[in-house]
Amino acid sequence: MSVTAVVARDSGRRVQAAGDWPGARLFNDLTSMLLEPCLYDLVVIASPSSLHAEHANAVSVAGKPFVLDKPIATTAAEARRVVAAASASGTPFTVFHNxxxxxxxxxxxxxxxxxxxxxxxxxxxxxxxxxxxxxxxxxxxxxxxxxxxxxxxxxxxxxxxxxxxxxxxxxxxxxxxxxxxxxxxxxxxxxxxxxxxxxxxxxxxxxxxxxxxxxxxxxxxxxxxxxxxxxxxxxxxxxxxxxxxxxxxxxxxxxxxxxxxxxxxxxxxxxxxxxxxxxxxxxxxxxxxxGDFYTAVAEWLAGEAEVPVDPADAVRTAEVLxxxxxxxxxxxxxxx
Amino acid sequence: MSVTAVVARDSGRRVQAAGDWPGARLFNDLTSMLLEPCLYDLVVIASPSSLHAEHANAVSVAGKPFVLDKPIATTAAEARRVVAAASASGTPFTVFHNxxxxxxxxxxxxxxxxxxxxxxxxxxxxxxxxxxxxxxxxxxxxxxxxxxxxxxxxxxxxxxxxxxxxxxxxxxxxxxxxxxxxxxxxxxxxxxxxxxxxxxxxxxxxxxxxxxxxxxxxxxxxxxxxxxxxxxxxxxxxxxxxxxxxxxxxxxxxxxxxxxxxxxxxxxxxxxxxxxxxxxxxxxxxxxxxGDFYTAVAEWLAGEAEVPVDPADAVRTAEVLxxxxxxxxxxxxxxx
The missing domain is CATH 3.30.360.10 (Dihydrodipicolinate Reductase; domain 2)
Structure with a gap:
């Protein structure tokens, strides 16, 4: 796997990203990146938690498989909506319960x-x-x-x-x-x-x-x-x-x-x-x-293995919280 | 302080007590010991917890100052009755919160x-x-x-x-x-x-x-x-x-x-x-x-110091339990 595109709203973070991943395309916002779907096979959402649901829903609509950092949303109701949106568009996703x-x-x-x-x-x-x-x-x-x-x-x-x-x-x-x-x-x-x-x-x-x-x-x-x-x-x-x-x-x-x-x-x-x-x-x-998490993600994307972390588990966790x-x-x- | 009288219901415990305190008078039950009040200045109640209230009340009636092991009773209501009985007879007591x-x-x-x-x-x-x-x-x-x-x-x-x-x-x-x-x-x-x-x-x-x-x-x-x-x-x-x-x-x-x-x-x-x-x-x-607990008890009995542990504290503890x-x-x- 390699990093081919990065969204960073903050200019300092973009400089940092350019240094970390010299070959990657940099974007100011998620919408711009979603307009270039050929650049990547998987989106990793690691934004602040209060934006997870919004970003997950945007990536679901674009139809790109994604890894969503925990918590998948700030409440269980919103977590269920994230799962429903991905399901409605047939977009597979997993959760970073590393x-x-x-x-x-x-x-x-x-x-x-x-x-x-x-x-x-x-x-x-x-x-x-x-x-x-x-x-x-x-x-x-x-x-x-x-x-x-x-x-x-x-x-x-x-x-x-x-x-x-x-x-x-x-x-x-x-x-x-x-x-x-x-x-x-x-x-x-x-x-x-x-x-x-x-x-x-x-x-x-x-x-x-x-x-x-x-x-x-x-x-x-x-x-x-x-x-x-x-x-x-x-x-x-x-x-x-x-x-x-x-x-x-x-x-x-x-x-x-x-x-x-x-x-x-x-x-x-x-x-x-x-x-x-x-x-x-x-x-x-x-x-x-x-490291095994992303190995499992690669196998899952290739259709060779089950989803590494079932989003349903993350919904139940949100219910507990x-x-x-x-x-x-x-x-x-x-x-x- | 010295041990001058011991109540032990069990014959094995009496043998043990005789070895531990050679000069002490041995009794089979509390009632018999309470009939000989000149033998001691202070009673220490260290019986099983379910008997604390009964024993404390008996010693209160006899009017002998006493140290009561914790818990002073198995419920707060019973603990309050123990304090009331001692108070009614004017019998001072303290609690073994060592x-x-x-x-x-x-x-x-x-x-x-x-x-x-x-x-x-x-x-x-x-x-x-x-x-x-x-x-x-x-x-x-x-x-x-x-x-x-x-x-x-x-x-x-x-x-x-x-x-x-x-x-x-x-x-x-x-x-x-x-x-x-x-x-x-x-x-x-x-x-x-x-x-x-x-x-x-x-x-x-x-x-x-x-x-x-x-x-x-x-x-x-x-x-x-x-x-x-x-x-x-x-x-x-x-x-x-x-x-x-x-x-x-x-x-x-x-x-x-x-x-x-x-x-x-x-x-x-x-x-x-x-x-x-x-x-x-x-x-x-x-x-x-x-060791300071019994030093404080001696000073309290001599009227030189406050009660080492206020029974009211033990009542509040019973309320918490x-x-x-x-x-x-x-x-x-x-x-x-």
Whole structure:
């Protein structure tokens, strides 16, 4: 794959794009680029989140396959309209949920498949930073498309859902501590019990359980997820608790954490640790990484593989984030 | 102080008590001991939690000052009756909230007083263990007085309240994963904003704020508290987040944690760390410890000092735990 055309509204960004991709044609706006469909086979929409729906709809009308960055829209209703527009014009698209290919995500998936954690009851993930002086970008300041719920929330919710199944209810708290948009987000997701369809909220007995169950109703995993910018002690990144032990990842990418040093003796080819109290064992990391997303996109475009990320997943994620907003406002568990 | 009399219903426990306190008189039941009031100046009630109220009321009637282990009763209504009975008979008592004298609690209090964390927004504490094979005691099996909400909950709530003020609302989730009583507890406490009286739930505007406030309503600290027995990665014990940095304590007493090793280089006379991303500084530990509780009791009995722990605090803690039970059942934030 190569970059053959770039839209950049800002002249500084156009200079930067010209340096990054010398052969690419530069455009001031999306409409101009869509008038030259022979230049490219795929459009990647990476604009500010509040413009995703508008840009996706424009590319759908033009009929060009596209990759849409998360969140596909700022609300679930708008997300459903994006999917409907693409469907109406027969335009295929996928969503940039690249975090499905994170090393820790791949490692955890393999660990769960091996059953080393036993029956899992809790999944926790912190996506936190120590940024006492906020950056000045749309992400920090755009009250429609900015804020950590829409920026990191889609990744956190998608990752939890991929690992532990559909979300049936959400409890959320959001705060604005240092920016106009929310820079502190806490989500609790209740996943459907394995082998059941999403149904009632945990804690309330389902009619079917009462009728057919002798055992107490099976409970799904609870995910607790954090996103924050004013966190002097970011992490531990991931903690997964089961009756066979725990999976622990201390830090994440470039986000400096006081837990980093726990990985100083991490053997090559491993990611994170299986722990039981003070005991710990490094967990083998399967092959794969972020590059695999665009490999999968190429195979999908060639008709050789399924869509890498189903847009329906992104709609469900948007529904969870909508429920989170209601929960944070009303102080209650909200069904999805 | 010396132990001069012991009540032990179980013959094995009496043998043990005779070995531990050779000079002490042994009794089979509380009633018999209360008939010999000249033997002692203070009664310490450390029976199973479901008997606390009954025993406290009996000692109140006898008129002997007493120390009552937490929780003072299994519900707030019963806790209020315990206080009323002691008050009616003029019997002074205090509550064994010994965790107020934990080194980490004293260190954190001093750190907050110095202001090194800036404005604090979040307090987190994990009281967790890796016990895949449950112990067989009343704490694990008594559905009235057992379970981690009543065992560790009072300490967690009292500690949070001592540091960050009155609780205005609670969100809670409890689970029974490996024992008949709840062995997995998660609490969110919303503390009143500093300088305000406890009022409405955060997120809802208070009438007074709307009338008098130009600034958005001040928000109090949010505490997130865990107690669990099926936790392969216990901790980090304490994480306090402010706009000046974070306070981090990795492990707690004998509960084995994979985070223990982070304290290998902890300088003597310090407890926990002030962290900002990857930076960390050991925090000086003030003098003091658990022994100070009974020193304070002796001074109180001698009329030289205030009551070490005001029973009213234990009643408010019981009210928070009652609200937690309602929250866990109904899936909503409950006002206290």
């Amino acid at each position: 975090r499905r290919w994170d090393p820790e995500q791949l490692t955890l998936k393999a660990l769960l498949d091996r059953g080393d954690l036993g029956k899992v009851h809790t999944f926790e993930r912190h996506w936190e930073r120590w940024r006492p002086k906020p950056q000045q970008r749309w992400k920090e300041n755009d009250v429609v498309g900015g804020g950590l719920l829409l920026d990191l929330g889609p990744h956190l919710v998608d990752s939890a859902t991929q690992l532990f199944g559909p979300v049936v209810s959400v409890y959320a708290e959001t705060r604005t501590l240092s920016t106009p948009t929310e820079d502190d987000v806490f989500l609790v997701l209740h996943h459907a019990a394995p082998g059941t369809r999403p149904g009632p909220v945990p804690g309330r007995a389902a009619a079917a359980d009462v009728l057919f169950g002798v055992e107490p109703p099976a409970k799904g995993v609870v995910s607790r997820l954090w996103a924050g910018s004013l966190v002097g002690a970011p992490g531990p990144r991931t903690r997964v608790l089961g009756d066979g032990g725990a999976y622990l990842v201390h830090s994440f990418e470039a986000d400096a954490s006081p837990f980093d040093v726990l990985d100083d003796d991490q053997p090559e080819g491993t990611h994170g640790w299986l722990t039981r109290g003070r005991e710990r064992t490094a967990v083998p990391q399967p092959r794969g990484g972020h 909508d429920a989170a907003r209601v929960s944070a406002k009303e102080g209650r568990l909200v069904d999805v | 965790r107020r004298w934990d080194p980490e609690q004293l260190t954190l209090k001093a750190l907050l007083d110095r202001g090194d964390l800036g404005k604090v927004h979040t307090f987190e504490r994990h009281w967790e263990r890796w016990r895949p094979k449950p112990q067989q005691r009343w704490k694990e099996n008594d559905v009235v007085g057992g379970g981690l909400l009543l065992d560790l909950g009072p300490h967690l709530v009292d500690s949070a309240t001592q540091l960050f003020g009155p609780v205005v609302s609670v969100y809670a989730e409890t689970r029974t994963l490996s024992t008949p009583t709840e062995d997995d507890v998660f609490l969110v406490l919303h503390h009143a904003a500093p300088g305000t009286r406890p009022g409405p739930v955060p997120g809802r505007a208070a009438a007074a704020d709307v009338l008098f406030g130009v600034e958005p309503p001040a928000k109090g600290v949010v505490s997130r508290l865990w107690a669990g027995s099926l936790v392969g990665a216990p901790g980090p014990r304490t994480r306090v987040l402010g706009d000046g940095g974070a306070y981090l304590v990795h492990s707690f007493e004998a509960d084995a944690s994979p985070f223990d090793v982070l304290d290998d280089d902890q300088p003597e006379g310090t407890h926990g760390w002030l962290t900002r991303g990857r930076e960390r500084t050991a925090v000086p530990q003030p003098r003091g410890g658990h 009652d609200a937690a039970r309602v929250s866990a059942k109904e899936g909503r934030l409950v006002d206290v």
